[in-house]
Amino acid sequence: MNYRTHIVSSLSEIGKEAWDGLLARQAQANPFLSYAFLHALHESGSASPETGWQPQYIALYDGEGLAAALPLYVKDHSYGEYVFDWAWADAYQRHGLDYYPKLLAAIPFTPVAGPRLLAVDDAARAALIDVLCATQRATDVSSTHVLFPPEAHARQLQDAGFLLRSGVQFHWLNPGYASFDEFLGTLEQKKRKNIRAERRKVREAGVTMRRVRGTEATDAHWTFFNRCYRHTYAAHHSTPYLNLDFFRRIGASMPGNILLVFAERGGRPIAASLVIHDADTLYGRYWGELEHVPCLHFEAAYYQPLEFCIEQGIQTFEGGAQGEHKMARGFLPTRTFSAHWLAHPSFADAIERFLAREAGGIDEYMSELNERNPFKA
Numbered sequence: 001m002n003y004r005t006h007i008v009s010s011l012s013e014i015g016k017e018a019w020d021g022l023l024a025r026q027a028q029a030n031p032f033l034s035y036a037f038l039h040a041l042h043e044s045g046s047a048s049p050e051t052g053w054q055p056q057y058i059a060l061y062d063g064e065g066l067a068a069a070l071p072l073y074v075k076d077h078s079y080g081e082y083v084f085d086w087a088w089a090d091a092y093q094r095h096g097l098d099y100y101p102k103l104l105a106a107i108p109f110t111p112v113a114g115p116r117l118l119a120v121d122d123a124a125r126a127a128l129i130d131v132l133c134a135t136q137r138a139t140d141v142s143s144t145h146v147l148f149p150p151e152a153h154a155r156q157l158q159d160a161g162f163l164l165r166s167g168v169q170f171h172w173l174n175p176g177y178a179s180f181d182e183f184l185g186t187l188e189q190k191k192r193k194n195i196r197a198e199r200r201k202v203r204e205a206g207v208t209m210r211r212v213r214g215t216e217a218t219d220a221h222w223t224f225f226n227r228c229y230r231h232t233y234a235a236h237h238s239t240p241y242l243n244l245d246f247f248r249r250i251g252a253s254m255p256g257n258i259l260l261v262f263a264e265r266g267g268r269p270i271a272a273s274l275v276i277h278d279a280d281t282l283y284g285r286y287w288g289e290l291e292h293v294p295c296l297h298f299e300a301a302y303y304q305p306l307e308f309c310i311e312q313g314i315q316t317f318e319g320g321a322q323g324e325h326k327m328a329r330g331f332l333p334t335r336t337f338s339a340h341w342l343a344h345p346s347f348a349d350a351i352e353r354f355l356a357r358e359a360g361g362i363d364e365y366m367s368e369l370n371e372r373n374p375f376k377a
Helices: 018-021 035-043 086-094 122-138 151-159 180-185 189-202 219-235 244-253 296-313 324-329 346-370
Strands: 006-009 053-055 056-061 067-071 072-075 102-105 141-145 163-173 207-213 256-263 270-276 279-288 316-321 332-342
Touching: 006 256, 018 067, 035 270, 053 067, 067 122, 067 207, 086 346, 102 122, 122 141, 122 151, 141 151, 151 163, 163 324, 180 189, 180 296, 189 207, 189 296, 189 324, 207 296, 219 244, 219 256, 219 270, 219 279, 219 316, 256 279, 256 296, 270 296, 279 296, 296 316, 296 324
Parallel strands: 102 141, 279 316
Antiparallel strands: 006 056, 053 072, 056 067, 072 102, 141 332, 163 316, 163 332, 207 256, 256 270, 270 279
């Protein structure tokens, strides 16, 4: 089948109806792939050419209908990706070669697995991979990176000449707990005791917690959350990726997917966290505090969302990138994937050998983590 190929610099060129209609046909879709979330990133300037994220989305049309699409960016840095290739960039530089620009298929600042090769069927997905390969060969880029695709899509990219890389995240699973206490009862005694002690410290510090659904959030809620978010980045001498305009946009365009958690002491708010969710999965995202209270981060970013999952019957809580400390709170290791193509043959060979060694280390790491299962035998 012959498809018309468009390279677009704005999602508005595809349109909300067409994009979300294609997304609705994908397995493992999530709210971060929605038009609302991606468009908010672009229009707020959070992920834009000015910040080193130049959209170059690939869209394939069958007649007038959108048959396939790929969220693709031209990048001139490696920030906000969570699959780290800084050592690769350094090796290029030491050999007098340019690693940037590169192509990146990902959701900016979002280490959440999900489809990147959006397609109505297998034929359209295969055609999309062909267009991606032709694009990377025809442009002056060092490499292409597809981050956090489902394993099946990663294998398709491997068949097209990409190198596979795996990583580890930590996810919490809900078999149908009736209460937080029932969940605690499944953990080893030491883990259960530690969680109760952490929650008690927050209460004894005079802190109370309040949850606000996105449908009830006001501009004052978003302004305060943004203040906490930026304050915590500044405390770590970092620059935040997102801005208040972004938070306001998702608050208006996807409120049903949002939960805000606020911590208050002495009648005033002192901290907040934001999670994104759909009917099946909750995703831990952003956190910030104006005053430090021991264990408050765990309460706001883990225990309150876990209670929400149990109350709403949400099956999975994805805790975000890295973090072995999540295991002590009932999260289990899960393998993630990425796919990489390098234009320079010698560097491609070197990175292939590196990834083979790294994969063995990941296998050993997964085995070690599974031996430390936090649940009762």
